[in-house]
Amino acid sequence: MxxxxxxxxxxxxxDGVHHAMLGIARLHNLNLTG
Known part of the structure; x- marks a missing residue:
């Protein structure tokens, strides 16, 4: 047990690391498009 x-x-x-990476990637995409 x-x-x-x-x-x-x-x-x-x-999972926490995965979510953090997704969040960073999302912010990065926003910065690139913005």
Missing amino acids: KNWKILRDCRRKG
């Missing part, structure tokens, strides 16, 4: 919790936390961190 402990490993599952660690894996879940890693997945959550990965």
Whole structure:
């Protein structure tokens, strides 16, 4: 069960990084078009 919790936390961190990258890409696109 402990490993599952660690894996879940890693997945959550990965999702956070993914969302951050999407947000940065979106801002970058706005800057390019603006």
